[in-house]
Amino acid sequence: MEPHVHTKKCQEVLSRLSDYLNVDLPPDACAEIDAHLAGCPPCVEFAESLQKTVEICRRYRPAELPAPIGQEAREQLLEAYRRMLDARRTRGA
Amino acid sequence: MIGCQALERDEEIELARQLIDGEPAAFDRFVEHFRAKIFHYSWMMCRNREDAEEVAQEALLKVFEHFDQLREPGRVRSWVFRIAKNACLTKRRRSVFAPPREHSFDEFLPSMGHDGGRLKLQIADWSRLPDGPMLQAEMRDAVEQAIGELPDGHRSVLLLRGVEELSTEETAQTLDLPVDVVKTRLHRARLAVRKKLDEFLRTEVLAVKE
Numbered sequence: 001m002e003p004h005v006h007t008k009k010c011q012e013v014l015s016r017l018s019d020y021l022n023v024d025l026p027p028d029a030c031a032e033i034d035a036h037l038a039g040c041p042p043c044v045e046f047a048e049s050l051q052k053t054v055e056i057c058r059r060y061r062p063a064e065l066p067a068p069i070g071q072e073a074r075e076q077l078l079e080a081y082r083r084m085l086d087a088r089r090t091r092g093a
Numbered sequence: 094m095i096g097c098q099a100l101e102r103d104e105e106i107e108l109a110r111q112l113i114d115g116e117p118a119a120f121d122r123f124v125e126h127f128r129a130k131i132f133h134y135s136w137m138m139c140r141n142r143e144d145a146e147e148v149a150q151e152a153l154l155k156v157f158e159h160f161d162q163l164r165e166p167g168r169v170r171s172w173v174f175r176i177a178k179n180a181c182l183t184k185r186r187r188s189v190f191a192p193p194r195e196h197s198f199d200e201f202l203p204s205m206g207h208d209g210g211r212l213k214l215q216i217a218d219w220s221r222l223p224d225g226p227m228l229q230a231e232m233r234d235a236v237e238q239a240i241g242e243l244p245d246g247h248r249s250v251l252l253l254r255g256v257e258e259l260s261t262e263e264t265a266q267t268l269d270l271p272v273d274v275v276k277t278r279l280h281r282a283r284l285a286v287r288k289k290l291d292e293f294l295r296t297e298v299l300a301v302k303e
Binding site (some may be wrong): 019 | 117118159258291
């Protein structure tokens with residue numbers, strides 16, 4: 001792709017892209033960005049790449065997985081849960 | 094995820110509701126689901142497997158000890174992550190002190206060169222993201238590396254808001270941050286990951302094509 005002449009307006013738009021993509025901007029600010037994107041294909045391309053990044057992050061899960069929980073650790077958690085229920089019953093009684 | 098079917102948010106809420114009602118049948122499913130989530134978060138924050146497993150256990154212990162304090166089952170995910178975040182911070186304080194870093198916005202914008210007061214923008218071709226399993230794994234590694242290189246404050250925001258899909262407000266409450274700070278950090282973190290993926294697309298994908 002040919003280098004694009006990138007203006008301060010482009011810079012301003014890029015600085016607000018996450019809010020724009022999250023639909024988290026007031027309508028007039030959205031309209032302003034829409035107007036800029038309509039005449040600036042490289043900014044559209046950048047916005048699309050950021051949108052894809054958002055989707056990739058959403059789908060991302062680390063390759064690292066926890067080892068299966070051991071019996072002792074499970075019992076410790078279950079015991080904490082039972083203690084909490086008992087304490088609540090005692091308070092309610 | 095292997096061995097752990099990811100639950101939708103409404104299923105999480107239902108499990109939380111059952112546990113609040115004292116139905117232990119939901120216990121194992123809840124543990125399996127949130128243990129993996131807390132492990133992933135803390136592994137990305139601590140980058141140490143042993144620490145991440147300990148954080149998962151310590152956080153779940155606190156979750157069950159205080160389950161009656163969860164007033165709204167609909168907030169179970171952010172409540173659990175708030176506990177996990179605190180467990181992670183405690184663990185990190187005990188190990189290595191990592192000074193906080195802030196990223197400037199400009200360093201994540203595409204490669205630019207000054208040209209008579211204007212700037213040039215170059216972007217890799219994102220029209221075809223890798224679809225083969227090997228390239229997808231490489232891309233995941235690139236994402237992981239990018240997230241791993243973020244300052245702690247940006248990484249935790251991206252993991253909670255961008256990966257775990259907490260709302261902006263939930264992320265702010267979980268991390269004790271103002272909403273505006275969450276938004277700023279989220280944007281910078283996304284830009285950093287985008288930049289890493291852009292570099293990946295310029296090198297790895299082109300290398301495969303040749």
